[in-house]
Amino acid sequence: MSKTTRYSGDEMWKNNVEKIQNSELFTLTYGSVVSQLCRDFNNNYQEVNQQLDRMGYNIGMRLIEEFLAKTGAQRCQTFKETAEMISKVGFKIFLNIQPTVTNWTQDGKTFSLVLNENPLADFVELPMGPDNRICRDLWYSQVLCGVLRGALQMVQLDVDVWFVKDVLRGDDQTELRLRLNKFLKDEVPAGED
Amino acid sequence: MDLSREVNSSLFHLLVMELVPSTIRMDDMLKQRQEREFEPTRIDTQLSSSKKDLPGSIQALEADVTDDVLIRIESYGYTLGLKLAEVLAFQKQTKLLDVLDVMKFVCREVWFCLYGKQMDNLRTNHRGTFVLIDGNYKLIENMTSSKGTPDTLKKSQYYLWFPCGIIRGVLMSFGVEALVHAELSQLPSVTFNIQTTINN
Numbered sequence: 001m002s003k004t005t006r007y008s009g010d011e012m013w014k015n016n017v018e019k020i021q022n023s024e025l026f027t028l029t030y031g032s033v034v035s036q037l038c039r040d041f042n043n044n045y046q047e048v049n050q051q052l053d054r055m056g057y058n059i060g061m062r063l064i065e066e067f068l069a070k071t072g073a074q075r076c077q078t079f080k081e082t083a084e085m086i087s088k089v090g091f092k093i094f095l096n097i098q099p100t101v102t103n104w105t106q107d108g109k110t111f112s113l114v115l116n117e118n119p120l121a122d123f124v125e126l127p128m129g130p131d132n133r134i135c136r137d138l139w140y141s142q143v144l145c146g147v148l149r150g151a152l153q154m155v156q157l158d159v160d161v162w163f164v165k166d167v168l169r170g171d172d173q174t175e176l177r178l179r180l181n182k183f184l185k186d187e188v189p190a191g192e193d
Numbered sequence: 194m195d196l197s198r199e200v201n202s203s204l205f206h207l208l209v210m211e212l213v214p215s216t217i218r219m220d221d222m223l224k225q226r227q228e229r230e231f232e233p234t235r236i237d238t239q240l241s242s243s244k245k246d247l248p249g250s251i252q253a254l255e256a257d258v259t260d261d262v263l264i265r266i267e268s269y270g271y272t273l274g275l276k277l278a279e280v281l282a283f284q285k286q287t288k289l290l291d292v293l294d295v296m297k298f299v300c301r302e303v304w305f306c307l308y309g310k311q312m313d314n315l316r317t318n319h320r321g322t323f324v325l326i327d328g329n330y331k332l333i334e335n336m337t338s339s340k341g342t343p344d345t346l347k348k349s350q351y352y353l354w355f356p357c358g359i360i361r362g363v364l365m366s367f368g369v370e371a372l373v374h375a376e377l378s379q380l381p382s383v384t385f386n387i388q389t390t391i392n393n
Contacts, residue, residue: 019199022306024280026205032272033212036265040219046231047222054248055215057234059207061249066203094201119200146234150248153236160233 009092016070017093027122034140045137052139056146057153063094064151075155079180080104082157083111086148086178095119099176112164115174120144126168135170139163144176156184202309209332212269213351214253217241220262221253254348263351267358274303274362281306282367292391295367296323303363307356308332323387325360330383332356346377353377360385 020026034052041047067073071089076082083101091097097119103112120141126134139145145161152159158181165171218241225242232238236248246252281302282289289295300312304327314326333352338344353375364371364387372388 018202018309020202020205020306020309022280023198023200025277025306026200026208028276028280029205029208029269029273032269032276033208036269036272037219040223040265050231051215051219051222053231054218054234054238054240055208055211057238057248058214059211062207062210063204094204096199096201119198122198149233162233 009089009098012070012089012093013096019096023119023122027119027124030120030143031124038134038138043134045134049137049139049142052142053146056143056148057150058146059143060147060150060152061154063147064154067093067151079108082152083113083178087113090151103177110177110179113176113178115176118167118174121166121168121174124168135168139166140168141166141174148176148178153184156186158182158184206332209355210352212355213266214251216262216265216269217253217256217258218246220259220265221256254351258351263354266351266354267361270355270358270360271362271365272358274359274364275366276362277303277306277359278363278366289367292321292323292369292389293317295364295369296325296387298367299360299363300325303359307359321389321391323389325385325387326382327385328382330356330381333377333383334381336380342380345380349377349380350375353383356383357385360387364389 033055034048037048037051038045041051067090070093073085073089076085087099087101091099091113097115097117099113099115101111102114104110118141120143124140126138126140128135142163145163148161149159160179160181162177163175164177165173165175167174221241221243234248238248240246240248241253241256243252243256281298285302287294287298287302289298296315296317300315304310304312308327308331310329310331312325313328314324316324316326332355333349336345336349336352338348357373357375361371361373364373369389369391374386376384376386378384
């Protein structure tokens, strides 16, 4: 048993979180953003990914505050612990899902999060064009990568996050990869020495 | 349809709050139109051409907000409204006989779904104009500008195009064509004015 189990995501989800009754509302809002982005960028999906990533990053920077306030979590000692925390507490209290942590590399710096379900992509189907470009280029849930990176940046972890598989593209599962680049040093904010 | 699924409501609010700055930045980006490779966002990534617009800041709101931006924000809401109306009408199985019923539907079901509360007041002149008042509008209740109240009011205005779009979308989905705009005189109370062509 790792130490992270002290913070029970389930408990917090039940008692401590204001929920929206209809997750469709959230799904539809996100869907409307993505489709509008596709229109605005003239189906240049690279740009759409980029934009979603930026939105996610900004959201992540704010979301971590709520996370820390709600959970009172302490610093994770190892990156393994961080992974558990992300899946069992983070995803649990925000999206009410628990991705599986797998595929650790030897050096313990890269792992995969497999999303068995994805509230962002409920009822979503990517339109099949003649050249199927959308399935090749668009990562529909790219915002998640941004959120993870933004949130982890705020707790002094420099990570890379990217999608490797997505059921929307016809893959067998939805899989995110996280790679730890480095632990950042704690710095005193400018003007507060 | 899976009705039991729930997500954290703050996630929804964070997403909506991020819409406005993003849209402003996107407008800025579209104007420059250059080909770029995908690059992950970093803490020091410049998000738009306005100075000091870094992740986590809302510097983007200082830029001149053009009508293009506002129209885009409104259309996010509009597409959401169109679809949301269908989902809610299906779930609640309500009968909507005339425009007033539709307005009540907006005040009760739609607003409850969005903000967990109903609209506080609904007025009409019975000639196609409706006024909906939410005395404590959730989306902007946490907003405050470091430059004082007038600035907060000005910047919150941009965010209001989103619910305006939602209302217009819902009405449209029930076949009511309408013009919607929001007035904000005192935080956090918002007045939505709705002009329809239908006499009631």
